[in-house]
Amino acid sequence: MMRTRPLKVALLGCGVVGSEVARIMTTHADDLAARIGAPVELAGVAVRRPDKVREGIPAELITTDATALVKRGDIDVIVEVIGGVEPARTLITTAFEHGASVVSANKALLAQDGATLYAAAEQHGQDLYYEAAVAGAIPLIRPLRESLAGDKINRVMGIVNGTTNFILDKMDTSGAGYSEALDEATALGYAEADPTADVEGFDAAAKAAILAGIAFHTRVRLDDVYREGMTEVTAADFASAKQMGCTIKLLAICERAADGGSVTARVHPAMIPLSHPLASVREAYNAVFVEADAAGQLMFYGPGAGGAPTASAVLGDLVAVCRNKLNGANGPGESAYTQLPVSSMGEVVTRYHISLDVADKPGVLAQVATVFAEHGVSIDTVRQQGKDGEASLVVVTHRAPDAALSGTVEALRKLDTVRGVASIMRVEGE
């Protein structure tokens, strides 16, 4: 059954992930051929720095002209691991025009303009696969697109950024502050020199956009995702979380509204109970919790980044796309038929943990409670601690819309007896 003419694969980018893809394509060539039904051949590698030594990659395959490579016309599959919006977008659409399917790990591009890519793929009868774009090695896109294609997904909640999970895990286990934990993450190579994309939640927001679109069969773009970073999480927040039997994680949360008529996507730090499966996700691991009507609660766990894990996801897609090529068929395309509107953060309903610095005198609690009541936010528990004329008040609310909570906090700040709002954190996973 084995075809002898090899399928030709070209790599755009040969960094940490690309070089690992090339390595596995060489060392596991026989296995890949057996699984695909035809050999695969590395036919070209576009790089920025052609002079760098690239072990195992013949020099004649290296080119700096990525455009010429995708236009060659004899390439069956393009693997795009350069990242960023341009030139990746143009290269990918050009690849489709020239008869190649595409495997991409490009979360930023897919979150910002996935629809354009899908449309180009469909127009030219090619496949677009991108398992590696979200949660590295963890099979997630395929289970959502295919395994759960007969179910109704209501919620996707996950730890999709390893850097921030490493930092938060350090803070949790060692009592370190944010800066100290970030320094350790940087020293160990878990955080980049400029950690902004990770710690401010941009990376997780791109993944949330992709996940929400797939889960709810609609289009969610990066701009639709509410985003809050985790740089302001303090050791005191972790202490508060512990008192509640919780820990703190940076979560990407995609939800279908209770009435089914809209969806939301957001990224922010949140307290979750220690009993929740996401609470025990340590170090730089990722995990995504999925709730569906029929399936119930599922969780997918594994390494969310790194050369080899990301290459594993790329190669799984490569095998699928090559099989499709041999079958003359295509995998599932974009499924955005529900066209659900994306609601703003103000409409998200969740619980809150609010820590206030207040004057230590009678009547303060009554004042504060009145403000919550006036904004329709129902209080679950209150804890008062006082010393030396200063006191803190920790309020945990029942479920309320985010806009109501914002209004409450604004009003609280205006009270003479409230000296400051020490922290506001959402409580999820209950």
Added chain:
Amino acid sequence: MMRTRPLKVALLGCGVVGSEVARIMTTHADDLAARIGAPVELAGVAVRRPDKVREGIPAELITTDATALVKRGDIDVIVEVIGGVEPARTLITTAFEHGASVVSANKALLAQDGATLYAAAEQHGQDLYYEAAVAGAIPLIRPLRESLAGDKINRVMGIVNGTTNFILDKMDTSGAGYSEALDEATALGYAEADPTADVEGFDAAAKAAILAGIAFHTRVRLDDVYREGMTEVTAADFASAKQMGCTIKLLAICERAADGGSVTARVHPAMIPLSHPLASVREAYNAVFVEADAAGQLMFYGPGAGGAPTASAVLGDLVAVCRNKLNGANGPGESAYTQLPVSSMGEVVTRYHISLDVADKPGVLAQVATVFAEHGVSIDTVRQQGKDGEASLVVVTHRAPDAALSGTVEALRKLDTVRGVASIMRVEGE
């Protein structure tokens, strides 16, 4: 792009899972049509008891003649949820002969004779999908067959039977004995009136055979799987496990030998460290831990049984198979090209926790240690506890072949100073 002629689906079996599949096909008809690209129509339902009231299923679709249904020739996809080897095997192969693809939840049949089904599917150009056969709603077969198709899987270790996990979890958390925990599982509907298939590990062994075959691209049959039930696990074993920072789970473990030249598959109770992700899998949940060369450690978690979760897996397969029908293509078939031999349990290398009742006198430990040494089993730790002339000796070994351990235990039983071997349990996940 929507085709108007519906794809015709027939159900074999309409019990807990089948009725749920029929219900979702009706209530989610529009979503399924949008995701497939054509409507799907329930065209027939084969049952044993035609007089039973089946809500939502038109009476004219019901038949007791399953053979005539699969021979009709106008059916695109057969969903087989009757279970057992025959008549399921004949019905499935007949369905392939008559131009239908098959979605099955039949672990017993797939474990015993998957090769026959695959061969028939390939001969007639049809698909065989069976996500629901292992771990219910958890996407596992598709991730192993497709997402990890570019990787090398070395180990699959999982909790794949919800009934036994429920019982062991009860024993762990409440200190109950096996009988008491089984009674609770039965009362709550987690255990069947005859729990043999679950508690003796037959169900898990069938799943292990399926998982090992897929993971290692070879054939592993039910008879190749070593199997030990969990009826002899005692409260004392849990106490010992706790002292070691472990709990006890019934595990299905599929491994590639270190030299890559053979594989093993086994089911038995084992101690695993509380820090292992499988240790925190509670109640009737399932979870499967996968180790691959490039991907690293992955885990898949969710409900392993029940009508709706199993139906979710069936419907995901149904969508895929229907898409393939529309594309005129087939999904991945059997991948057994490695043809690796399956080694016996004696060749499995793991660690052991052995509890001995011994005479409380000097020299016993030296005698016991000598026996371990003579069999080449290296001791990691020993704990002695004595009272009233009786003593217990708990030995935890380093990694050793199972055959060496068996020989050790046999020799220990012959020592005058060893009054009995209270328990032997393997230690995994370290």
